[in-house]
Amino acid sequence: MILDRYFARRFMQSFLVIGGIFLTLMILIDLVEQARRFNSENLSFGKLLHLTLLNTPAAINEMLPLLVILATIALFIGMARSSELVVTRAIGRSGIRALFAPVTLALIIGAMAVALLNPISAATSEEYWRLSGAYKNQDNSALSITREGVWLRQGSINGQSVIHARGTTASDALELTRVTIITFSPDGKPTQQIIADKARLSSDSWVLSNAKIWSLADDVNPEGAAEVHEQIEIPTTLTRQRILDTLSQQGLISIYDLPQLIRDLKEAGFSTKQYEVWLQVELARPLFLMAMVMIGAAFTMRHVRFGGTGIAVLSAVLLGFAIYFVRNFAQILGENGQLPILVAAWAPPFAAILLSLGLLLHAEDG
Incomplete structure (x- = not known):
């Protein structure tokens, strides 16, 4: 239990440090983008910063998988360099057992993202589009x-x-x-x-x-x-594209409002597949973050004396991006009706977990 708490603390430290770095970069980049976008409106710095901060929760929500996998890589690379993984194995704790704390934290982060960050990002994104339309004097259709x-x-x-x-x-x-x-x-x-x-x-x-x-x-x-x-x-x-764009803006809808919206859409005669898939994808997010932890660990839970650390880190990041792409592709197939909704949402994280588990077992046997 003490060792699990230590691993959990180290993982959270890595996650918060990397998250803070990315958050700072996102705010600076988005602030420049807002200044460019509203250049002709001559908005004050305070209004530009307000728009940037309204955009931030949605950006963090999108970047969570990357933050989790990078935090995992940083955690186990650091522990490998200090020989803490060697000591952990020497006391009889397997590498897979050492993943218990990071995986549990990833599930908690995913659950909090679904329960708290999702509705916050939906509300701030909706306010951002309302304000940006008002500043540009656009038609408020x-x-x-x-x-x-x-x-x-x-x-x-x-x-x-x-x-x-x-x-x-x-x-x-x-x-x-x-x-x-x-x-x-x-x-x-x-x-x-x-x-x-x-x-x-x-x-x-x-x-x-x-x-x-x-x-x-x-x-x-x-x-x-x-x-x-x-x-x-x-x-x-109004145009056809504007109506379809409005219907497809799932990011502006809280997960708590999705079930009612799906029922209303069905009663009004609209297709609800994209919202049903989106709801299931959000519910599967904790498992997807869990898969990111296991993928990051599969390539970095080894001693640095074996070499190839850079290749291992690159492989973990590339595999994480590949799985992220597969999840988005499966989501599109689900929205188009080419895959069952549950398969489109839940198959990618389960497949990623099984793949990373196989890599971990292979590394442990090796």
């Missing part, structure tokens, strides 16, 4: 999906339009059904209401079918001045 259907908001210099649809006939959100559109003036007063059977998104407009238009001006009788159109076009700044 938005999309929301609830039990009541699909809600869209689009803005222009003439005011805002809110679009509500009870459903969709296409998984890519290009055609909405049972549509209601309310247009507001720049001062927030409703000016027009439209109800249509369908709304299809074209290149620069919504094409409405069987639409009825009411004017909501103060001096007009809405029903008396109502117009019925078999087909009419309403200008829009």
Whole structure:
């Protein structure tokens, strides 16, 4: 137990030091990037730093696998140079048993990343995009999906339009059904209401079918001045890509909100595969970090007198990147429906654990 606590303390020291170095570099690099991006807006240093700090939790969340594998490499390289691994084996503790503390800490870090860092990064990322859009005076178009259907908001210099649809006939959100559109003036007063059977998104407009238009001006009788159109076009700044990008921004959604969002998407007629895969990938994160520890240890738990330390470190990092790539590739296959959701999310970390365990057993037997 005392030895496990020692290994745990050494691992956390390596993790915090490496994490601090990467965090400092990320903040400096992102600060320069924010200054370049908002150069024409002449933002103050405080606002640029605020945007940078809002970006930081998401960046840390993405870099956790790299931080864990580098911390593992630093831990065991240091212990090998000081012959602590030799002493550990001399008292009857196998190399695999020595991994108990680092692996346990990796699982704890992964669980905390899912339970705490994920919702924090989702909230800060959403605030970052809200502020960046406000600073650039961009159109604040938005999309929301609830039990009541699909809600869209689009803005222009003439005011805002809110679009509500009870459903969709296409998984890519290009055609909405049972549509209601309310247009507001720049001062927030409703000016027009439209109800249509369908709304299809074209290149620069919504094409409405069987639409009825009411004017909501103060001096007009809405029903008396109502117009019925078999087909009419309403200008829009929304595009197919912007809607799809909004639907695919899993990083802006807390893991606690994903189950409800998946249910709402299903009820609205949208595809939910990407969110279901994303949810399972996040739940599998502790196992993935555990695999990173085992991979780092498999190449570095040997005495430095054998040489080849640089090659071992490079091999561990490259294998870690390869497994990270395989996990992302499996996630894409799962989102496209080419792999079952559970296989796409859980197979890569389990395969990485088995691979690293085989390498560790081979090294121990050797």
